[in-house]
Amino acid sequence: MTDRQARLRPGVMALCGAVGLSLALTGCGGGSDDARPQTAPSAASTVSPVASASPADPDAATKAAVLASYTAMWVEQMKAYRKASPDGTKLDDYATLDALSAFERDLAHMKKNNTVIRGELGHEPEVTALDVDAKLPTATVEDCIDLSKWQTLDTKTNKTIPLPTAQPLRYVATATVERWDDNRWMVTEYEPDGSRTC
Template sequence: MTRQEHRTTRFAVRARNIAAASLALCAALTATACSSSGDDGNDPGLPTSAAPSPTNTVSAEEAQARKAVIAAYQGMADEQVKAYTKGSLSGSKITDYATGKALRDVKDAVFVNLQNGIVSKGEPKVIASENDVELNLDSTPKKATLRLCFDQNTWTPIDKKTGKSVAPPNQVKRYTINANLENQGDRWRVTDEKADKERTC
């Protein structure tokens, strides 16, 4: 092989290696535009940086409201646990966290349990994050919706006399709840909620 042929061969191998590396980058960096060189032997174009993804900025008011919405639902759940455990709303602060249909539902449940000698043992888990809150701060009153995961595996209705569970067989114990809340005065309150037991979490 002549010296000229040796240089030509080395150049061809180098060009093929560069083209292969360029194709590998194109496959790996799906968000990046890649281009390869033609047959003229020039270096392939460098991958261009992907444009940064737009970020959702949350105002201080909105961030505080989201936390308050979750705290309101958790407060209602805590008061429910207390009332269902002792079978009474005496001394309850449920009205600090619930109003409208949500409040009526709690009162009705406590009354029915009392009539049937049922109390609860343990407590449920409310699983929610600020991303699960949708706000309408421009309405009057301000409104919010909260989608949460309700886990009652550690919360059981029992017969007060026998101490045995009266939970229905094959009961769904972990499911999604969609709650609506309003800002009333200086606090958020749950106005109504709907369990979606077909949607596990």
């Protein structure tokens, strides 16, 4: 692991001005914790990776590997959000640094607010940038997040918490994915942007 990989970078989550998934998770509560956008998926999301590569694209296999890691992260993240806990998941096999820290904050926030995720979260991920020649190969993934089948459940009342009226049902999230020394692609940053609809 390099020094860059070992250190935690400043958080990448947007603050209270942007619309993020924390609103979907908590039903837009009044506390400052409730205003922080989160990155939660539901457990049964629909992921349709798009490698954005033509058949002649020399980077097609690399883009497919990036999307495979990104998709695997979502699968594990959804397992965690269904129970508001990372226990029994392999989330840290695919996400690390800022991304993993943000997901762990989401889970702690959900546990504190007695919420879990039900329904589905749609995805349309695409590799939009790739630098395999860098010392630390890096890719950028843009994903169109679809909340139309998303549900946040209050575990105390067993009732669904409605999405805030300002929450867009489809918006863009951007992930940074790095290839580490063991040849694994790891999601190191994940940032939802409620101001960019898709």
